[in-house]
Amino acid sequence: MSRSVFSQSWHSVAEMKPRLIPQARIRRHVYRQQVWYVVQDQTGGRYHRFTAAAYALVLGMNGTQTVQALWEQANASGVGDACTQNDVVELLVQMHAADLLQVDSSPDSAALFKRYKQKKRATLKQWLLNPMSLKIPLVDPDAFLTRWAPRLAWCFDWRGALLWLTVVLPALLLAGEHWNELTNNLSDRVLSSSNLAVMAIIFPLVKLLHELGHAFASKAWGGAVHEMGLMFLVFAPVPYVEASASSSFPSKYRRALVAAAGMLVELFIAALALYVWMLTEPGIVRAMAFNAMVVAGVSTLVVNGNPLLRYDGYYILTDLIEMPNLAQRGQKYLTYLWDRHIFRVHDLEPPQESRSERRWLLWHTPLAWCYRSFVTVSIILFIAGEFFVFGTLLALWGAFTLIGMPLWKAYKHVTSSPSLQRQRVLAVRLSIGLLTCALLIAFVLPLPLRTRAEGVVWLPDQSILRAGGNGFFQRWLVAPGAKVQKGAPLFVLEDALLATELDVARAKLSAAEATYRAEQFSNPVKAVVSLRQLQQEQEVLARTEERAAKLVGYAEADGVLTAAQPQDMPGRHFKKGELVGYVLERNALIARVVVPQDDIDLVRNRFRSVDLRLADWIVRSYPAALVRQAAGGVEELPTAALGLPGGGAIPTLPNDPDGVKTIGRVFMLDLGLPAETLLTDGLPAAFGERVHVRFDHGFEPIAWQGLRRLRQLFLGRFGV
């Protein structure tokens, strides 16, 4: 809509003699080389930012001039483009909304009361829209801060900076050194129940210091702090202070520092805690120090420090890049871009953003949305795991704020925004078209439906040929590659020492036999002794023969005899138990795949084909065939390698030393291995190795796939 010179409401304001409230304080700020004026209402603690042109008008509002006169003056001065009546009315409305306006007419008491009620309702509405943002003001800390601020003033000049650096920098180095110790099994340690109790004490303390950091920083440069209380972050009470007074500071670094003060305090605490943690023995003090580090260090960097969430990091960023209201402006700018280029509205007033500002707006808004979605979803899943009802409510709320609200706003924009008036038909058609496309892609366009799982190359023990004793390989009794039956002798080892021992044993036996026979009748007393000797020698011989017999390898299963480099083997020395070769049933070569409960239905009922990849040769995939379907689920893995601790994907019970007991039920499937691809030089190199398996279930639109996952998620998480 183009700007219009005249306003329909002009008659309401023209004769009015407005006045800027006397308690307003005005400061000149420079944002990106542009002069703005920040007006602050000292009692209400509200701020308003005026352009230089608007400020010129506001300056004239001294209670003696009518609005009409002010407007005429503004246009007579001839600076820049003319200011329209609408601009003036809007300025007055804004000032009224910010409680910065005093007028000479008797105010409409009913309207004022209504406004008061509306403000209350707005708070309630905001809380409903974002139940995580409920704030309960408790105390006015200003007097306390005023008393203490002078004594702490040094913290906010070079001395404070120096102290902070001397404490935090070495701590950073030390933390790097002890990184493994610190992070090992972090989540278990933090979330164990005994630790949660410690955390419950540490968390509010650290956050209180954080907030005091903001408060003192603001106070140090003259910003009043009149509100302190509790807010509820994911239902956990957290203190907050109202330190927005800093937005009137002309120096952007001071504004940023007030926003950063909380985080600086926390990092300082984390550094101190690190020293305590290193110096003390395990015990309650050390545990507390550790928790202080986690709270102060991690939460600060992940939540507060992130400029994509509306916490400290965001405000620091907007202060530093001199772009207040980045988020709102970003939304406005993106809307403008969309209207201008997609809906082709040509008479739009372009937002007054410079080139570099536009870049910021362009990336910040979408990224922030994605990150916010990510955080919200994580929080929902976490809460839902603990409290089902809250989780469901939160999930509904999350869906509403992340998707429902933007969609509703978009709908309102397209159907009733005055700026689209002239392109409404096009806008509505395009929107419907885009929506239809999106729905078609989601619900109709078939996309490959796949399930991934992990398994191991599996071989029964009977198939493995091992050396029965130490010895040199003498010869194959059956040529490798031939089919053998169970029980057939396959190879012979030769052990020279054993052969000698055998000879010696036999000789000793014959000697003992001879002695015994000689004395059997001649000397019965001696014969008793020699008989014992004979029996002993017989036993020795039997043992030795037994060992010698083990030098012959037998097939323990039907199959094909396979060995690596069979022609090189004769003459090679094998130790007892060493692998000699395999007796393989070709179609018994399998990969045992573990499928979690969630996926088994798809795998069973919509099986089309399956591909597998070996973990050590991931680039090639081989088609495989399903050999055996597991009937029932089990709660034990075939090997620990598939469990989470063993590097696999299946969560196992943490208290199982073998790491094979699973948390959820799993199903085992055997896939026939394509032998020719697995056997390098006729040898299965990959036995026991992990395989990655992808089941193909044909095609299904993405929305149905997502819905199935969602349903499973709910089933799994909430047990409904």
Place this chain on the structure above:
Amino acid sequence: MSDVRALLVGRDIVVGDGCYAERAEQSVMEIEEWLRALTARFAFSSKTKSDSFLQRVNVRESEMQQQDADALRQALRTAAQKMQKRGFCDELIAEAFALVREAGSRTLGKRHYDVQLLAGRALLLGRIAEMATGEGKTLAATLAVCTAAATGVAVHVVTVNDYLATRDAKENKPLYEFFGFSVGVVVQDMPVEDRREQYGRQIVYVSNKELTFDYLKDRISLGGTLSAHVKLRRLQNARQAPGSILRGLHLAVVDEADSVLIDEARTPLIISETLPDDLGEAVYGNAMAVAGQLQEGTDYRLSKDRDVWLTTAGDRTVQSLVAEFEGVWKSALWRKELMQKALSALHLFKRDQHYIVADDKVQIVDEFTGRVMPDRTWERGLHQMIEAKENCEISGQRRTLSQITYQRFFGRYLLLAGMTGTAKEVEPEIKRVYDLSVAKIPTHKPSRRQRLPDRVFLASDERWQEVARRARTVAAEGRSVLVGTRSVEASELLGRLLEQQGVAHTVLNARQDQAEAEAVSQAGQIGRITVATNMAGRGTDIKLAAEVAEKGGLHVILTEFHESARVDRQLFGRSARQGDPGSAEAIVCLQDELFQRYAPLVSRVGASIWLSSGPWQAILFRWFVTYAQSKAERQARKIRLDTIRRDRKWSQALGFVGSTKK
């Protein structure tokens, strides 16, 4: 002075703190309004209640007939005193109505019908009484008016124009005087003192416009004066300083309620003063000259929603064209503003459709009603552009002093009631905006109107030829014919056509005066053909000559369907009133705005169906018209509600200027 107790008893009304009794503005939640509109769709009236009410009145009738005048007066006073304590309950209303009915038959010679009693009751209960045309709304109103006036309430009977106000007041005066009520009439050009005197009377007949302007004048002069101020001043100075013009907003009985409360409520009433134009006349002439040189498509675009705008290329063209002009032309903002207005004046506003030129002045014609609104002007700049276009004298700029919408104004009455022939279609909206229910009043005698099948033509000319032919034929039968047109332009076109054919006829153009009303009331004579815009002579009955009634009564020809089905119903309703015979037919063409704008596709695709005749085609066509009209009505409703919403939002944002200045 006045006594409003009867209006307040048992009703949850917050009276404003201003200097006279009016309802305080309440904030209403949108959801509540929406629910109200929803409930209105499912509302039903209680037949048993109205039957027992009628019975109560009727049993008293014979008793009343024997009373003398003083006893009747005394009885009304007694009933009124009770009403001050108990409000308008059925029992007391019945008593009062029986008295007024008796007084009516004695003074006016007209006994109120039962259906009129029901209408009167609906009015006192704060409803809209929907009565078919010719059922005697004016007389029905007297029941409620007398009863309310007896309780001490200042009664405003709101009519659509001065003529009707004067006429109705005069007609019913004997009845009012019987009870000793003073009757006032306020018309245009009355000095303020007279107005104050008239409003001081117990019953005042006044047109909606005059009433609202008087209210605005009060607001300007009194500003934010509170009732407490007034009382204090009175204490200090016994001689009361001349205060307000009105006595307060107690009870308003609005005639043609749908038209006033819905259709006319779209634009606010503005009271303004004329100042000399500070831009100079040349600016407008120049702007029109420049605008005339622009090309559609390249320089500017027109949309079907009556919107025009300059393209980027157009702006460049304008820049080169105005290069040598001085003054405001140097400012890009002004240049765009002026060109926008000039283009609108040139392409969106058509002479004799949107405005007429009379006495070298541009006068706005209400598109909806076809009425000329001499006091209204378009927004600043646009009106002057149109004057420049028509080479009229450029009037000065008008400075708004105060403005109010009908929604706001009538919403402030302690009790608001209305009468109309057509409210059904807008019932949800009336309920939503004013919280008024619609009571459908049955007809006294069954209708004998014959609706002939609609006829459709492809081209406009064919339609006019057929209209002229039909009018001639029917008139030749000794009946009378009323042809309703959409615009002044159309009625003049038909007038010329009839003139060429040498047919005697009368053309009326919504001037809203006595002559017109007389012409309309004469429209029932033998062989008379009257061509009038839809709204001409509204409120005036067409009385049939005896011979005409024998031949089949008045025949109404509708020449173009209106966006609102209500207007069509009004027109048809002029024939066959009060059990008279009569017929009506529609002769329209597919080029009409209703079809072209709201159902262009259907009208084109179905052209072969619409143009052929047959029983099922007629049904289909009727359905098609209903469809287009409901679409138009829906769109209009959306615009109206949006206006209200915006108005509220603004008045809220402008909270700091005080309630009287918004």
